[in-house]
Structure formats: C-alpha cells, structure tokens
Amino acid sequence: MSPIELNKRQEEILGIVKENGPITGEQIAERLHLTRSTLRPDLAILTMAGFLDARPRVGYFYSGKKTGQAVTDSMMNMKVRDFQSIPIVVTENMMVYDAICHMFLEDVGTLFVVDKNAYLTGALSRKDLLRTSLGNKELNKIPVHIIMTRMPNITYCFKHDSLIHAAKKLIDKQIDALPIVKEHPDGYEVIGRITKTNITGAFLSLAENHDL
C-alpha cells in the first residue's frame, strides 16, 4: 500500500482551504502568488485523493471526511484496547450451575476462570456449559475447573495488539472471545475481553466513520 504523501505546496493548499473554504482556485492561487494553471495538478490530486471536495460555482472545501486511504489507516490503527469489553471472571471452585447463572446475569458468552492469585487458568464458553448441562443432572456439584478449557490451551491477547490480529485468532481458533491479559512474573492477569461482537462493532464503526 503506497501512502499518499503530500508535497509542501499541497499541504499549503490544504491549510488554506481548511481555514477559508469554500474558496475558488483563483483565490488559492492568489494567496500562493502562483497562477491558476500551475496549481491545477495539485488541486486535481487533492480532489481525487478525497482531501478536498469541489463544487461548481462554489469552489473547493475541505472534505472533513476521511478518505479511502484513511479507511486503511483506521483499520491498521484499531487496537484491542479501543474495542474491548469488561471481562467476567469466576474462580476455579465455582459450581457449574452458578457459573451458568453468572453467565446469564452478566449476559456474556464466555467466562474466564482464575486461581486464588487472580491469574488466568481457564475459560468457559456457552458451548462448554451447554454440553455439561446436557449430560449431567448435578450441575451444582461439579466445579468449573473440571470442565473448563485449561491453560496453556487458552488463546489470549494484549491490549496493544491490533484488532486485526485478535480477529485472526478468533477465526483461526474458532472461539468467540479472547481474554486480554497483562503479564506478571507468575501468571496472566485478565484485564479485558475481546469478542466477535466487538469485532462486528468495529467493522460497523469503520463503515459509519467513513460515511458508507
């Protein structure tokens, strides 16, 4: 992807239009002590790249909208921390019945399980809980650590990771949520949660921010 780099004169034009738009090509040329025809290629580039909008008999104005290029930039700059949800954690000895109630109460699809030091040890999805509830009548006698997916088989991410990277993990591992963790000498603290809902929201925000 070759980024659009503006030259000094194009930056100047952009500045003038930002402050004074709508403004005609002649007026911009006057301010820069240049002829209209000298400016024509620069104005064409700025308009075609979406930095400026031009209206007949009105002049140039700053588009305000982000350009197509900016959609790309937006995607690359999306970080996990900007789209995360609050993580819901339970302890290893919580009973499956209570975990299911907790899941409904908090309205989440995935619970993270932590040990007595509050470090991540496991994860519980709706699917895990549904599977257990099918076969077992005594959900209030089975602690979650028996049925949870266990470290090191938990896929996690960090708050500075790109959202694209997190989305790739969700798809590759076929899971609904990743814990966002902070590394400590003895384990991982769960500081957030990123889900397919968050990614869907990000997809939507990309469209809305760029007026699609």
Place this chain on the structure above:
Amino acid sequence: MSPIELNKRQEEILGIVKENGPITGEQIAERLHLTRSTLRPDLAILTMAGFLDARPRVGYFYSGKKTGQAVTDSMMNMKVRDFQSIPIVVTENMMVYDAICHMFLEDVGTLFVVDKNAYLTGALSRKDLLRTSLGNKELNKIPVHIIMTRMPNITYCFKHDSLIHAAKKLIDKQIDALPIVKEHPDGYEVIGRITKTNITGAFLSLAENHDL
C-alpha cells in the same frame, strides 16, 4: 466519499503499464505521442492514488494491490450472500434435547425453526437452550416451539443486503445470527445464515486483501 474517477488518458496509461510494466515515463509518453511533461500530472495522480507504483531507475508498474479507496469500495460492495454460512433448520416439534444435540453435531450457535411448509417460524440460540436446560430436567419432552423466539420477532435479512447492514442488525438487536430469507407469498424460506463469525471473517478478509 468522492470516488476517484480516472479520465480517458489516465485509463490509457493504466492499461499500458498493466501490460508493459515496469515501463518508464518516457516510454509511456512515446506510446501516447505526448511529452513526458504533459503526462506528469496524470502519472502523479495514478501513483498517489495507489494505482501505480514507481521505482527509481526501474519505472512504473501496476500495483496489483487494491488502493485505500478500494478498501472503502470493498466494504460497500460486501454482500451478505458472499459471506453467508449454511443455515441449520429444525422443525417446530423437535424436542429441546434433540435440538441441543443437533446444535453440537452441526457446530452452530443458532438453529432456525421452520413449519411444515419449510417457512421460518422461530430461532433458537445457545442462550435459549442453556436457559431451558437449567430449569428443566425433561428436555426430551419439551418441543422447541415452546421456547423459541417466534416470528415476527425474528430479525432477518436478504442475500443482496450489504454486510454493513447485516452487521448493524446483529449489533442493534444483540443477536449472534440472522437468517437469510427468500420471500414467498405465504412466508419466508430460510436460504442462509449470517453470523458475527462471518462478519469477523469479512473484517479479516478486508485486511488481508489489502495487505494490512
């Protein structure tokens, strides 16, 4: 968003570079019977907009990559039908126990329920089934039509809808999946399924297709 519309000469240049690149500015000018300086603005526009790449002492070549503008276009052109999954449907009289087994067997998060004419009448999420399995011991005696979310409270979409539109419905209604339906005089036939997994996949494909 102002789309980049190429003029006839720019299209010609693009065609020449596509077929003959890498090619120098002088060689392009020669083929068009124009001077190098006449072409300079067009080449600048094509390069800055990302259609062409230029390397010193090599010349211009077709970028092959989609441009930033193209990310925008890609998003707007993403249709539900291009990212859909196969719908898993069950009949209204299937027992909840069997529906849960079916959900695991097919590895989906949402089942759609149809009547004897195969028209959509309801939807069952993992959440619905988990809630029912908590309170009830006799899952093999409760038919799904008792617990399903029922028409007209099902949010659906059509295969030609934009993916952005479908993503918005998923977020607004706080659901995991939409049935893709085909309208008939007496009801809706379920012809596909679009989920947050599909949207996450689309988000990722947007990044991958544009080399982010």
